[in-house]
Structures are given as structure tokens and as C-alpha cells.
Amino acid sequence: MAQQQAFILNGVETAVASEADTPLLYVLSDELALQGPRFGCGLAQCGSCSVLLDGVEVRACVTPLSAVLGRDVRTLEGLPSLYAETAGLDEVPEYTPLQTAIIEEQAIQCGYCYNGMIIKATELLNNNPSPTEAEVRAALNGHLCRCGTYPGLIRAVLKAAGSGGELA
Amino acid sequence: MKTRAVVSLSRRDLLKAGGALVVTFPFAPMLFAQSRQAQPGPPDANSIDSWIAIHSDNTATIYIGFAELGQGCSTALLQFAAEELDMDMQQLRTVGLDTHVTPNQGGTYSSSAMRRGGPQVQRAAAEARQALLSMAAEQLAEPVENLSVDKGVVFIRGSNNPALRYGDLVGDRQFNITFTGSAPLKDPASYRVVASPLPRHDIPLKAKGTYPYMQHQRLPGMLHGRIVRPPGQSAYRHGIQLVSLDESSIDGIDARAVVKGNFVGVVAQREWDAVRAAAVLQVEWDLPATLPGNDNLFSRMQAAPTNDRIARDEGDVSLFDTAAVKSVFSATGPYQAHVPFAPNCALADVTENSALVLCSTQDVYGTRNNIAGLLGLEPAQVRVQYHEGAGTFGHSCWDDVAQAAAVMSQHVGAPVRVQFMRADEHGWDTYGPAHIGRMQASADAQGKLLTYEYEGWQHHWSLVDTTLQTANGVAASEWPAMAAQQINPLVLGGMYNIPNIKLLNHHVDGLDYLKGAWLRSPLDLSFTFVSEQCIDDLAWQLGQDPCEFRRRNIRDDRWLGVLDAAAQAAGWQSGPAAANLNNDDIVRGRGIGLGTHLASWGGAVADIEVNKRTGQVRILHLYGAIDAGLTVNPSNVENQITGQLVQTASRMLLEEVLFDQYSVTSTDWNSYPILRIMDCPQITPVIVQRKNEPPMGAGEEVMAAAAAAIANAFFDATGKRMTMYPFTPARVLQALA
Ligand code: FES
Ligand code: FES
Numbered sequence: 001m002a003q004q005q006a007f008i009l010n011g012v013e014t015a016v017a018s019e020a021d022t023p024l025l026y027v028l029s030d031e032l033a034l035q036g037p038r039f040g041c042g043l044a045q046c047g048s049c050s051v052l053l054d055g056v057e058v059r060a061c062v063t064p065l066s067a068v069l070g071r072d073v074r075t076l077e078g079l080p081s082l083y084a085e086t087a088g089l090d091e092v093p094e095y096t097p098l099q100t101a102i103i104e105e106q107a108i109q110c111g112y113c114y115n116g117m118i119i120k121a122t123e124l125l126n127n128n129p130s131p132t133e134a135e136v137r138a139a140l141n142g143h144l145c146r147c148g149t150y151p152g153l154i155r156a157v158l159k160a161a162g163s164g165g166e167l168a
Numbered sequence: 169m170k171t172r173a174v175v176s177l178s179r180r181d182l183l184k185a186g187g188a189l190v191v192t193f194p195f196a197p198m199l200f201a202q203s204r205q206a207q208p209g210p211p212d213a214n215s216i217d218s219w220i221a222i223h224s225d226n227t228a229t230i231y232i233g234f235a236e237l238g239q240g241c242s243t244a245l246l247q248f249a250a251e252e253l254d255m256d257m258q259q260l261r262t263v264g265l266d267t268h269v270t271p272n273q274g275g276t277y278s279s280s281a282m283r284r285g286g287p288q289v290q291r292a293a294a295e296a297r298q299a300l301l302s303m304a305a306e307q308l309a310e311p312v313e314n315l316s317v318d319k320g321v322v323f324i325r326g327s328n329n330p331a332l333r334y335g336d337l338v339g340d341r342q343f344n345i346t347f348t349g350s351a352p353l354k355d356p357a358s359y360r361v362v363a364s365p366l367p368r369h370d371i372p373l374k375a376k377g378t379y380p381y382m383q384h385q386r387l388p389g390m391l392h393g394r395i396v397r398p399p400g401q402s403a404y405r406h407g408i409q410l411v412s413l414d415e416s417s418i419d420g421i422d423a424r425a426v427v428k429g430n431f432v433g434v435v436a437q438r439e440w441d442a443v444r445a446a447a448v449l450q451v452e453w454d455l456p457a458t459l460p461g462n463d464n465l466f467s468r469m470q471a472a473p474t475n476d477r478i479a480r481d482e483g484d485v486s487l488f489d490t491a492a493v494k495s496v497f498s499a500t501g502p503y504q505a506h507v508p509f510a511p512n513c514a515l516a517d518v519t520e521n522s523a524l525v526l527c528s529t530q531d532v533y534g535t536r537n538n539i540a541g542l543l544g545l546e547p548a549q550v551r552v553q554y555h556e557g558a559g560t561f562g563h564s565c566w567d568d569v570a571q572a573a574a575v576m577s578q579h580v581g582a583p584v585r586v587q588f589m590r591a592d593e594h595g596w597d598t599y600g601p602a603h604i605g606r607m608q609a610s611a612d613a614q615g616k617l618l619t620y621e622y623e624g625w626q627h628h629w630s631l632v633d634t635t636l637q638t639a640n641g642v643a644a645s646e647w648p649a650m651a652a653q654q655i656n657p658l659v660l661g662g663m664y665n666i667p668n669i670k671l672l673n674h675h676v677d678g679l680d681y682l683k684g685a686w687l688r689s690p691l692d693l694s695f696t697f698v699s700e701q702c703i704d705d706l707a708w709q710l711g712q713d714p715c716e717f718r719r720r721n722i723r724d725d726r727w728l729g730v731l732d733a734a735a736q737a738a739g740w741q742s743g744p745a746a747a748n749l750n751n752d753d754i755v756r757g758r759g760i761g762l763g764t765h766l767a768s769w770g771g772a773v774a775d776i777e778v779n780k781r782t783g784q785v786r787i788l789h790l791y792g793a794i795d796a797g798l799t800v801n802p803s804n805v806e807n808q809i810t811g812q813l814v815q816t817a818s819r820m821l822l823e824e825v826l827f828d829q830y831s832v833t834s835t836d837w838n839s840y841p842i843l844r845i846m847d848c849p850q851i852t853p854v855i856v857q858r859k860n861e862p863p864m865g866a867g868e869e870v871m872a873a874a875a876a877a878i879a880n881a882f883f884d885a886t887g888k889r890m891t892m893y894p895f896t897p898a899r900v901l902q903a904l905a
Contacts, residue, residue: 030438040590102371108375111375141844147811148810
């Protein structure tokens with residue numbers, strides 16, 4: 001059994017037993033049974049496994065556990081509580097405004113890529129609360145969607161940012 | 169007069185039409201509730217109980233035999249049930265596809281969910297309502313005509329007091345009545361639920377991250393498995409030939425190899441160990457030169473002996489020789505891959521006399537037969553459950569991965585979960601087959617089509633998946649001839665009145681090529697890439713507007729409807745193509761096209777930009793119109809059109825499976841790129857709603873039109889025609905040279 005190692009997962013100190021060289025993705029989805037970060041390529045090419053590490057989007061499939069020890073890992077599951085913290089809400093909402101916009105726009109098809117889409121768009125909105133359409137596209141360009149839901153996704157991100165949700 | 173309502177729904181209209189889009193869907197967590205005794209299916213399709221269960225709490229479960237592929241069909245099919253039962257969507261739920269639970273409605277193919285499944289669910293619901301009302305009439309001693317139903321509550325006409333509820337009549341008991349299909353259906357004019365853009369019930373869970381994908385399924389005592397193969401496939405006939413394997417190469421890892429015939433895999437307690445072991449296991453393969461490589465693909469196909477069949481032959485195509493205007497055009501389409509965003513995954517638990525298999529098949533009963541054959545079990549001993557994975561768009565590797573999990577589970581005597589890695593899915597896909605099309609067509613001086621001749625070369629789909637081929641030594645073979653793998657008379661000239669037409673199919677034996685299968689709108693993009701460019705060329709030679717030329721030759725109202733809808737949405741300006749050629753580096757063009765798959769009608773307009781210096785093509789805007797008869801859920805169909813247009817842009821600009829003489833070399837997103845968000849065009853989906861026509865497919869029927877529109881836009885911009893796609897900079901520069 002590996003020695004005790006821990007990181008902050010969605011605001012909670014979490015100890016895990018996986019070997020230190022295990023990619024974070026397998027720690028999250030197997031040992032911790034999370035469903036947000038998920039396998040897509042294992043090659044840092046698609047964005048399926050994205051999480052926020054100290055607020056920055058990283059690919060969990062190529063990030064070893066050893067690189068996140070003691071640090072702040074935020075997965076899709078922890079975005080509503082992160083939003084509540086930053087917005088100073090007393091209660092954690094069921095969805096962040098971005099997730100609500102995605103549902104309202106019915107942007108999703110299979111939805112498998114939306115873990116990465118939501119993580120990356122959250123990072124964008126945290127750094128740039130009112131992005132232009134070009135900025136949204138640039139930020140999300142490293143995230144693939146095979147179902148071709150980009151137009152609805154762009155509308156949803158702009159809507160969540162208060163830009164009205166219409167394409168320019 | 170036929171109704172032809174061209175409905176262009178903007179997002180805002182949608183919101184109005186659908187009322188407030190709810191953010192929570194109260195019944196979603198019960199989506200996969202299995203509420204009845206499971207036993208080997210299929211359940212008797214002639215019994216109403218196989219389709220519908222009414223519960224004591226006045227809710228109902230609808231058993232649907234179609235896979236939710238992210239296209240929203242489970243929501244749309246429930247709309248039919250809610251309509252005919254006079255219940256609310258909130259009172260209905262459905263269950264996951266399962267050979268022990270759900271009826272056999274055939275696979276979810278060819279946009280069949282609405283076309284085949286819609287009427288079945290609708291009739292079953294109508295019959296259940298009829299039975300419920302006659303029970304109510306008896307209990308209340310009132311004639312049926314005096315009863316009405318709202319949200320599953322029965323009222324006696326003239327009274328506002330509920331008399332009784334469906335749940336009181338049969339609550340959780342069986343109907344025990346035969347499904348005759350004879351109960352009268354609602355008048356489409358009275359639809360409340362059908363034809364409304366209701367929000368999909370799976371979306372909130374998917375946004376939240378709690379939707380249970382196939383990749384999230386686990387079984388107690390389960391091991392993680394990975395397959396070990398060469399990184400890309402060789403010729404189908406060759407399969408995989410294992411020479412030697414050195415198991416000591418994974419000694420340092422807590423994993424072991426599983427070998428059966430030429431099938432190689434690894435299993436491990438921990439997933440990362442399985443991934444590492446598969447990567448480092450030393451295996452030697454026999455890899456002779458079995459493939460033509462991309463460069464010699466089409467010459468080999470054209471030189472091959474073929475099995476020929478005439479698909480359509482009317483009039484006298486030799487009139488071409490003396491026609492006023494003639495066009496001769498040949499072009500090719502590449503192999504293209506399904507490559508779902510997440511590679512396929514499956515979980516199998518095989519014992520001596522049973523097998524449970526969880527996977528993302530589009531056809532649970534078909535997969536059950538495959539697995540039974542693979543394992544030497546009877547179909548009734550095998551239970552297959554469908555769990556949604558990433559959007560698949562046809563036959564990706566779901567059967568192969570399910571078989572791999574079953575083989576490994578049988579071998580090690582424990583449940584095994586196999587996740588294909590990226591190269592397994594990219595490199596071992598059953599690709600959409602390559603195509604060669606050769607066409608000549610002619611028109612009279614007024615612009616009436618006179619002759620149309622088309623010859624097409626392609627191979628069929630692969631019948632035996634790689635796991636079955638390697639583990640059991642079953643020889644490669646192809647599917648028998650069927651419509652979607654041959655030249656398609658609906659797409660090839662079927663939209664026009666042509667007095668003299670001949671379509672000739674050349675079937676090339678596929679065993680010496682890559683594995684093939686249906687990829688969304690099978691072959692149609694390649695067909696219209698040839699045909700609609702040739703038609704466009706006739707219009708151009710006549711100096712006529714390409715839209716007007718098509719209108720003049722159009723076959724019927726349905727085709728005219730989608731042509732006009734797309735043109736109108738795009739604000740089409742009449743005039744001949746390529747009339748504004750100039751010497752600028754960056755030029756723009758607009759094109760139009762028609763096409764479909766095996767049913768429904770599609771029309772599209774494309775705006776593109778070509779950089780003549782770099783060869784870079786950008787697609788700026790795609791407009792796509794579909795007439796799918798009755799559109800049950802316009803919001804779903806709008807999303808489907810959007811997805812089809814974006815995917816068509818990707819397929820026309822970027823997608824081509826690369827291979828040398830030895831194997832496929834497109835094994836990841838770098839070697840087989842797809843469209844990224846920066847390059848995503850503006851999209852305008854248009855629905856031609858026809859409430860009185862039967863519902864048809866809307867999941868693939870505008871792609872062929874859009875492919876043609878893009879090709880024709882290239883000509884409008886440059887005065888040159890592309891004869892190969894995808895439009896890579898090298899090909900574009902060659903065409904312009
Ligand atoms: S799975 Fe990590 S980027 Fe694709
Ligand atoms: S919604 Fe299916 S991959 Fe993006």
C-alpha cells in the first residue's frame with residue numbers, strides 16, 4: 001500500500017492510496033468514483049478529462065497524482081460549490097449559471113465532451129467574465145466535440161456571461 | 169393543397185413555443201428504473217404489457233426498443249406516448265435497452281427511431297388508452313363517449329370532479345390484452361405534446377455530470393482489460409497474425425496477458441496497470457504489405473473485378489450524345505471514421521452458462537446473437553444491456569469491444585471492463601467506405617434534364633468483427649447487398665424529373681481493403697459530391713441560376729420545399745455561379761445542394777472562403793433544411809441539423825483515414841483531425857414541418873445536401889471543381905493550378 005498522500009478535492013482534503021505515478025484521471029474515476037473527468041484519448045488531445053488545478057485547466061489523463069499532492073483540484077462535481085464561494089452565496093446551487101445556460105440552450109447531444117467544455121469555459125469566465133465570441137472560441141479550441149454542438153455551446157457561454165446568448 | 173410551413177425557429181421563438189424550459193426534470197433519476205421482472209427477451213410484441221406499464225401512483229413506464237444516442241429520441245418517443253395516453257411528460261418514464269426487458273424493435277439504424285419506433289409507440293399507447301377507457305366505462309357505468317382524460321385522470325363529461333385515475337384501474341397489474349394496432353389515433357390537428365419543442369430529459373444530468381455513461385459502469389469483482397493490437401488495421405482479410413508474445417515484458421506490473429488465437433489482451437486489478445501493461449507488452453506481429461495505401465486506393469478499386477447491378481434504368485441514356493448541353497464528371501470520396509469522442513467501452517460477466525454484457529450497441533438483440541456465437545452460448549443465456557457512450561454516428565467499435573470484454577471475462581472467470589484506447593478506436597474502426605463516382609448528364613437548351621448516368625464503385629460492410637475474427641478464427645466476410653451500402657437512387661438523381669436515367673453499382677470485394685460499416689448518411693456525401701456538382705455544371709453551362717435550374721427540374725413538392733426553405737433562409741440571390749471571379753487571394757463563394765439518405769428530404773446552402781495562396785478553405789455559414797414529415801420535437805431536430813452541418817464541414821475539410829501498404833496510420837486526433845470550434849461555421853437549421861405526414865428520420869438527411877453545397881460554393885468562388893475531398897490545402901492548390 002502506498003503511503004498516505006492527499007490533495008484538496010472540491011474543497012475537501014482527500015487522502016488516496018493510488019501509486020504516485022498514476023494519472024490523476026484514474027485516481028478520480030476509479031479510486032474516488034467521480035463521473036465528471038472521463039477518459040477520451042489519454043493523450044492530452046481532446047479535453048475529456050479536464051479538471052481545474054489551482055484554478056487552471058489541466059488534462060488529468062497526463063497529470064500524475066504526484067503533481068497534485070497538497071494542491072487544489074476542482075472537478076465538474078465541485079463547480080456549483082466553487083461558484084457559491086466566489087459569488088458569496090449561502091447555499092450551493094444545483095447548477096452554475098453556465099450549466100443553467102447550457103440546459104436552457106439545449107446545447108448538448110451525447111454530452112460526453114461537456115465535462116471538458118464546462119471546466120474550460122468556467123476557467124475562461126473566472127478570468128474574463130464577459131468574453132467576446134472570438135474569445136470563447138479561442139479558449140475552447142483545445143476541446144473537441146464529435147457531435148458538432150459548438151454553436152449551442154458558444155451561445156450558452158455568452159449567455160452565462162450576460163452577453164445575451166446570440167451569435168455575433 | 170399540401171401544407172408547406174417553413175418554420176425557421178430562432179432560439180427565442182423556441183423558448184416561447186416551449187414555455188419555460190425547465191432546469192430540473194423530476195423523473196430523470198428514474199430514467200433507468202427497471203420496474204418489471206427481467207427474463208430472456210424479447211417480450212411478446214403482441215402484448216400491450218410488453219410496451220406499457222401503468223403504475224398505482226398514476227405514472228407509466230414505456231418500454232422502448234431504441235437506443236438514446238444523444239439524439240433525443242427517448243424524449244421524442246415519450247411525446248407520442250404522452251399524446252395518445254392523455255398523460256403528461258412528467259408522468260412518463262422509460263427504461264434502458266435490455267434484452268431481458270425491452271421489446272425488439274430492430275436496431276437504431278437509418279434514423280429509424282422516429283420512422284419505425286414512432287408509430288409503434290403511438291399505436292401501443294392508443295391501444296392502452298382505449299383499454300383503460302373501457303375499464304373506466306364499466307366501473308363508472310358510463311358510456312365511453314361520456315368520458316374524457318387529462319393527465320391520466322378520467323372525468324365524466326360535464327363534471328369537473330375526477331372520477332378515477334388510470335392508476336386505480338390497472339395500477340402495477342398487467343393489461344393482459346393483445347396489441348392489435350387498431351385503436352384510433354389522435355387527429356394531428358389536436359396534438360398538444362407531439363410537434364412541441366420540449367426540453368430533453370437527459371440534458372440536465374449531462375450538464376451536471378451525473379449521467380451514467382457506459383464508461384461509468386462497474387461490477388463487483390471486476391478487472392480492467394485492454395486489448396493489444398498493432399496500432400492500425402491491415403487489410404480486413406489479413407486480420408491480425410500473432411507471431412510471438414513475451415509475457416515477461418510485463419513482469420513488473422500487476423497484470424497478466426490473455427491470449428486466445430490471435431486475440432491478445434491484458435487484465436489487471438487497477439486500470440492504470442492494465443493501460444501500462446498493454447503499452448509495454450512485447451508482441452511480434454506478422455505485418456505484410458496487404459493494403460494499396462492512399463495513393464493507389466482508387467486505381468486498385470477501379471481495376472478490381474466487380475459484381476455489377478443496375479439500380480435504375482429508364483428511358484434511353486444514349487440521347488446524351490446528341491444533347492444540347494453535356495457534363496461529364498468523376499470524383500472520389502475517402503474512407504472516413506466514426507471516432508466517437510470517447511472510445512467504446514464494455515463490461516462483461518461470463519460464466520459457464522450465462523453472460524451479461526453492458527455496452528453501447530445500437531442493436532441489443534443483434535449484439536446478443538454475436539456474443540452467443542462468440543462464447544458458444546444460446547442467445548437466451550446472454551443478456552445485453554445498452555448504456556449510452558459518446559455519440560457514435562453508426563457502427564463504431566461497440567461490437568468489437570463487447571466481444572473483447574466477453575472473451576477476456578470467459579478466459580479469466582471474472583467480470584472484465586474493457587475500455588478501448590484512442591488508437592484502438594481510431595485504428596480499428598469499421599470505416600465509412602471509400603467511393604468512386606463517374607457521371608455524365610445532359611440537358612436540353614431550355615434547361616430541362618435529359619439524361620443521367622452514374623456508375624459507382626465501393627465495397628460493402630464488414631460482417632465479422634476483429635475480436636471474433638482473431639479469437640475464434642472466423643474468416644472475414646462482408647454483409648450481403650443492401651440499400652445503404654450501394655448506390656442510392658433517392659440521392660442519385662431521385663430529386664429530379666429525368667426521362668432517361670441509368671444507375672450502375674460496381675461492388676468491389678472488400679476483403680483486401682479496410683474494414684467498413686455504416687457511417688452517418690452512408691456514402692451519400694460521396695454521391696452528391698459527384699452528382700450535385702455535375703448538375704450544377706449543367707446549370708452553369710446554360711448560364712442559369714443553380715437554384716432556379718433545380719426548381720425547374722424538381723420532382724415533387726417535398727424536394728421543392730427543402731430547396732426553397734434553404735434558399736430562403738440564406739437569402740439566395742439569383743444568378744449563374746462563378747460570375748464574380750477575380751484575382752484576389754481570398755475569394756468567397758456560395759453553393760446550393762440537395763440530398764438525403766433513405767427517406768426524408770434535405771436542402772442546403774453553403775458560404776465559403778478560399779485562400780488561393782495557401783489553399784486554405786473556411787466554411788463561413790451553412791443553412792440546412794430538413795422535411796422529415798411530422799417533426800415530433802422541433803428542438804431536437806434543430807439540434808440534429810446543427811450537428812449534421814458541423815460534421816459535414818468537418819468531413820469535407822479535414823477527415824480522411826490515412827494508411828500505407830501495411831496499416832492504417834490515422835490513430836489519434838492529430839493524425840485524423842476533426843473540426844475545432846474556431847473553424848465552426850455559423851449554422852442556420854430550418855425545419856419544414858408537415859404535421860399530416862408520417863414521421864421520418866432527421867438524424868442524417870441533410871449531410872449529403874450540405875456536402876454538395878460546399879463543393880458548389882468552391883466552384884462559385886474559384887471557377888474550378890474539386891474532385892476529391894477533404895479539401896486539404898494541397899488538393900485545393902492543385903485544383904487551382
Ligand atoms: S482524455 Fe485527457 S485530453 Fe483526452
Ligand atoms: S456532445 Fe457528443 S462529443 Fe460533444
